[in-house]
Amino acid sequence: VPVVGVxxxxxxxxxxxxxxxxxxxxxxxxxxxxxxxxxxxxxxxxDYLNLKNLEEFCHGLDALTFDHEHVxxxxxxxxxxxxxxxxxxxxxxxxxxxxxxxxxxxxxLGLPMPAWQRATSSGEVEEFLNQHGPKIxxxxxxxxxxxxxxxxxxxxxxxxxxxxxxxxxxxxxxLEQKVDFVSECAQLSARSANGEFKLWPLASTFQQDGVxxxxxxxxxxxxxxxxxxxIAQRISEGLGVVGVLAVEMFVTSxxxxxxxxxxxxxxxxxxxxxxGCITSQFEQHLRAVLGWPLGDTSLHAEFAVMVNLxxxxxxxxxxxHFPAAMEKFxxxxxxxxxxxxxxxxxxxxxxxxxxxxxSLLAAARAARELIYNKGQEV
Amino acid sequence: VPVVGVxxxxxxxxxxxxxxxxxxxxxxxxxxxxxxxxxxxxxxxxDYLNLKNLEEFCHGLDALTFDHEHVxxxxxxxxxxxxxxxxxxxxxxxxxxxxxxxxxxxxxLGLPMPAWQRATSSGEVEEFLNQHGPKIxxxxxxxxxxxxxxxxxxxxxxxxxxxxxxxxxxxxxxLEQKVDFVSECAQLSARSANGEFKLWPLASTFQQDGVxxxxxxxxxxxxxxxxxxxIAQRISEGLGVVGVLAVEMFVTSxxxxxxxxxxxxxxxxxxxxxxGCITSQFEQHLRAVLGWPLGDTSLHAEFAVMVNLxxxxxxxxxxxHFPAAMEKFxxxxxxxxxxxxxxxxxxxxxxxxxxxxxSLLAAARAARELIYNKGQEV
Numbered sequence: 001v002p003v004v005g006v007x008x009x010x011x012x013x014x015x016x017x018x019x020x021x022x023x024x025x026x027x028x029x030x031x032x033x034x035x036x037x038x039x040x041x042x043x044x045x046x047d048y049l050n051l052k053n054l055e056e057f058c059h060g061l062d063a064l065t066f067d068h069e070h071v072x073x074x075x076x077x078x079x080x081x082x083x084x085x086x087x088x089x090x091x092x093x094x095x096x097x098x099x100x101x102x103x104x105x106x107x108x109l110g111l112p113m114p115a116w117q118r119a120t121s122s123g124e125v126e127e128f129l130n131q132h133g134p135k136i137x138x139x140x141x142x143x144x145x146x147x148x149x150x151x152x153x154x155x156x157x158x159x160x161x162x163x164x165x166x167x168x169x170x171x172x173x174x175l176e177q178k179v180d181f182v183s184e185c186a187q188l189s190a191r192s193a194n195g196e197f198k199l200w201p202l203a204s205t206f207q208q209d210g211v212x213x214x215x216x217x218x219x220x221x222x223x224x225x226x227x228x229x230x231i232a233q234r235i236s237e238g239l240g241v242v243g244v245l246a247v248e249m250f251v252t253s254x255x256x257x258x259x260x261x262x263x264x265x266x267x268x269x270x271x272x273x274x275x276g277c278i279t280s281q282f283e284q285h286l287r288a289v290l291g292w293p294l295g296d297t298s299l300h301a302e303f304a305v306m307v308n309l310x311x312x313x314x315x316x317x318x319x320x321h322f323p324a325a326m327e328k329f330x331x332x333x334x335x336x337x338x339x340x341x342x343x344x345x346x347x348x349x350x351x352x353x354x355x356x357x358x359s360l361l362a363a364a365r366a367a368r369e370l371i372y373n374k375g376q377e378v
Numbered sequence: 379v380p381v382v383g384v385x386x387x388x389x390x391x392x393x394x395x396x397x398x399x400x401x402x403x404x405x406x407x408x409x410x411x412x413x414x415x416x417x418x419x420x421x422x423x424x425d426y427l428n429l430k431n432l433e434e435f436c437h438g439l440d441a442l443t444f445d446h447e448h449v450x451x452x453x454x455x456x457x458x459x460x461x462x463x464x465x466x467x468x469x470x471x472x473x474x475x476x477x478x479x480x481x482x483x484x485x486x487l488g489l490p491m492p493a494w495q496r497a498t499s500s501g502e503v504e505e506f507l508n509q510h511g512p513k514i515x516x517x518x519x520x521x522x523x524x525x526x527x528x529x530x531x532x533x534x535x536x537x538x539x540x541x542x543x544x545x546x547x548x549x550x551x552x553l554e555q556k557v558d559f560v561s562e563c564a565q566l567s568a569r570s571a572n573g574e575f576k577l578w579p580l581a582s583t584f585q586q587d588g589v590x591x592x593x594x595x596x597x598x599x600x601x602x603x604x605x606x607x608x609i610a611q612r613i614s615e616g617l618g619v620v621g622v623l624a625v626e627m628f629v630t631s632x633x634x635x636x637x638x639x640x641x642x643x644x645x646x647x648x649x650x651x652x653x654g655c656i657t658s659q660f661e662q663h664l665r666a667v668l669g670w671p672l673g674d675t676s677l678h679a680e681f682a683v684m685v686n687l688x689x690x691x692x693x694x695x696x697x698x699h700f701p702a703a704m705e706k707f708x709x710x711x712x713x714x715x716x717x718x719x720x721x722x723x724x725x726x727x728x729x730x731x732x733x734x735x736x737s738l739l740a741a742a743r744a745a746r747e748l749i750y751n752k753g754q755e756v
Contacts, residue, residue: 001695001697001716002697014399015399015400017395017396017418018396018397018399018400021392021393021396021418022393022396022652022711022712022713022714023697023700023712023713023714024697024700024713024715024716024726025697026418026716040399040404040418040419041418274400275656278653278709279708287704292700292701292704293701293704293705293708294708295704295709295711296708296709298709300678300679301678317379319379319380319401319403322401322402322670323670326665326670326671327671330657330672330674331656331673331674331676333400333656334400334401334402335400335401335402336401336402337402338402338404348402353656
């Protein structure tokens with residue numbers, strides 16, 4: 001039986017499990033805690049920053065992959081030296097772990113990016129503000145996610161705390177031009193360990209407070225889709241990615257794409273593929289890291305939409321109110337991550353396919369409202 | 379978190395697991411053996427014929443359901459008396475456990491059946507042979523599956539062993555007219571504990587040596603589909619089924635339907651729903667036993683086909699050769715039950731959706747051949 005190990009017990013590892021069960025692949029998850037979202041596939045619980053733990057976990061794996069980007073490159077290199085099939089490999093993954101390394105490398109590849117700069121002093125920040133202000137974006141190169149580690153500033157004093165604590169972020173900050181965009185999109189793709197590359201349809205993404213909120217696919221005119229496809233393929237092949245790659249991009253008023261973020265794993269912007277496509281991002285990721293041929297990424301219908309379910313409070317676990325929404329919306333697919341409820345926490349999502357994106361989104365939002373309001377119409 | 383318990387660790391329990399993970403339902407499987415197909419969801423391993431074991435297992439369940447029909451009615455009644463939500467209940471399930479009880483009850487409901495009779499002596503068998511011969515079908519009322527417990531006979535001596543051992547089968551045999559059919563079909567439906575009823579499209583089924591081999595959906599002219607739908611609903615409501623119901627039927631040359639077998643659980647004839655329909659039989663079964671609203675059963679495409687993967691020998695585990703078939707058929711969905719290989723054993727299946735059933739079947743068969751032949755074209 002093929003065996004895939006996953007470091008991290010979040011919802012992404014959880015959602016690899018159904019795909020693994022179908023394919024007959026054994027999934028072993030290294031989780032941080034007994035009650036993690038992926039607990040049903042937990043094989044080991046403990047500290048994944050300990051090399052000995054990791055070595056033991058990797059015994060018998062056909063491939064090692066990730067639920068998140070938090071395993072330091074040095075540890076991954078040690079595992080690679082021991083012969084573990086780390087996928088994506090440390091040389092690729094560093095670009096998803098460190099945003100400065102990513103900006104440097106994508107600049108070398110000639111890809112469209114916001115103006116950016118490495119900064120270690122308030123002087124450099126002020127100069128960048130003068131050049132690209134009145135507002136700029138400042139990011140911590142490592143450890144950010146879902147809007148964390150990102151600030152839009154007009155004054156250098158707004159990041160005094162970061163500047164006085166640079167060692168936490170690898171010694172520098174990333175400064176970026178604030179891109180004037182009309183929309184955001186994500187190009188999901190996968191590259192197999194055997195080199196095969198496949199794309200899903202370009203998706204339109206909507207963020208709220210830095211967190212992915214809604215996704216609609218497909219998105220954009222053919223020329224935009226081709227641009228996005230070329231960018232994704234250039235990154236995937238240029239960086240030697242193995243597995244799913246999500247490229248989040250801004251669309252400018254001139255119809256140009258500007259790369260915002262990368263992730264080298266299944267990604268929130270690709271959850272629509274679970275119920276919307278022949279092959280989901282979770283199945284494709286497993287195929288890719290095992291070096292298997294990739295599956296058909298076609299949509300099941302003209303359009304697919306996804307809306308995230310965020311925690312309302314510590315009382316409403318959301319899943320208790322799925323039935324109320326199921327009754328009104330028999331075509332919606334319900335996903336719960338089995339997490340303890342907390343306001344703003346990613347708790348699950350809804351998928352829906354059909355012909356008209358507006359009515360699909362309206363239905364998914366209405367279902368979400370029912371769940372948020374404990375089954376009561378408001 | 380809603381909790382569903384399943385007795386039996388076969389592939390049907392295994393395939394309920396992805397649906398449970400998506401819905402955020404905790405699935406607890408009571409398996410016979412550590413290495414069962416559903417081992418990743420195993421909560422307890424042991425003897426499910428022991429009431430104390432069952433009682434302990436049922437603690438904390440929102441619903442108890444089944445992978446097979448082998449739990450005696452008396453044990454289920456005891457659990458029901460203790461307040462366990464046994465679904466389907468013992469009063470319904472008995473019709474899927476005992477074919478004589480099924481024939482009696484469906485006759486009462488006025489449903490189309492082959493001529494049949496209860497027999498306890500060779501004289502009764504000879505009389506039935508004279509009336510309905512030259513060949514008749516003899517079935518053991520309990521314990522049969524996949525062609526086991528079924529014989530087509532021309533002479534009473536062909537079942538001497540069964541007649542001399544009647545106690546093994548509940549004291550009698552079931553004699554049936556050998557129906558002259560032009561095709562076979564299966565009507566899959568589900569009924570929720572809340573009374574809601576939903577049908578999937580009628581499916582055409584092909585058996586080889588008594589084992590389901592291939593399925594194509596949808597099947598039949600609208601009038602045939604309506605007949606099948608009425609039969610399924612009458613059985614589901616008449617017998618008080620909760621969960622998925624599969625009704626296997628013969629189609630005669632006059633276009634009449636004759637009921638062959640029933641199953642009150644997800645069924646091989648419904649595996650196409652996993653990748654072919656908005657809601658799979660496994661998800662629907664969980665919704666139904668929890669008393670949740672049922673999901674949309676529409677097909678994702680014009681047609682869906684399924685072909686079973688049977689064991690070739692003790693060497694070929696099939697999954698090792700999935701990649702060879704994946705390379706040629708990126709749209710096929712691969713399912714492995716992670717069972718030890720054995721000739722003729724149900725090891726997995728392939729699903730495929732599209733516009734033309736003939737080319738879909740041809741592709742699925744070609745993929746199956748590649749897997750059977752260890753990735754070599756023949």
